Amino acid sequence: MSAKKAFSDISRTVSGLTSEIRREFSERVSHIGSRVEDLMAEVMAKVEKRFGNEDEHVIFRALPEPAELGMTLSDVLRARATQRTFSDEPLSDQDLSTLLWAADGINRPNGRRTTPSALDWREIDIYVLKANGIWRWVPEKHGLIFCHLDDVRSETILAEPTLHIAPVHLVFVADKAKTDTFLSRLGTKVAAKVRHESWSVEKLEEMRTRSMIIDAGVKVQAVYMAATAMGLSCVARTGFDREKVESLLRLGSEESAVAIATLGYRPNSILDAFR
């Protein structure tokens, strides 16, 4: 098929879908007010379904406003490095807030984030593993939903003894179901109709997989940069048993654990690393 013919096919298909776009847009506008509460209820229902509600007395923990980071971008870029030694001191809510805001904070009235995502899918969920259990970050509420009391931090570590001391691990989970948006469906419909070799359903699927990994990666880098400005130790990790971590988090079939960022204060003395 010539490029010209493909282009005219695409134009025809897209214009045929215009009324669908208008309808979806007006539905979205009318729902926008109740969206945050709906979303919160949805996340809570999901968490309860997976983890049960045996600890229902602790459900949501609001985090403080993120702190201002004073280091210049040039200095952050000069100083960023992986640090694998930690103090076992728990990370303060203030520092956790600043890290999570850097990774996935809402920085505009339209709900968009401090880090980009393909087609604005916002499909990366962040789970926080601490001594007091598993939590899930809720950017719309700038806080954490409690999931489960177990301390599973060590189970995410393969063969790196110093990481057992770290107080916090952020697990970046790609939820493929969230990539099934109107725009993605439109792209797939066009691809199915046009049947152009550069825009096939298979190629779109491959782009989707690639995008989800990058979307997690940009969050990892944002965490590295914030940690640098805050003087924290940080290690990005893909070295973990993915299936095990997914089972610890009771993830569904459309969700996958892509990366972990391990964080904490720098050790006070060399002995901290061997405690």
Ligand SMILES: Cc1cc2nc3c(=O)[nH]c(=O)nc-3n(C[C@H](O)[C@H](O)[C@H](O)COP(=O)(O)O)c2cc1C
């Ligand atoms: C995608 C990714 C996966 C990584 N996985 C691990 C890991 O499993 N364990 C680990 O100790 N470091 C891991 N690292 C950290 C790298 O080893 C580290 O970034 C690299 O050695 C360069 O050092 P630097 O970050 O100080 O520049 C990972 C880094 C990235 C970006």
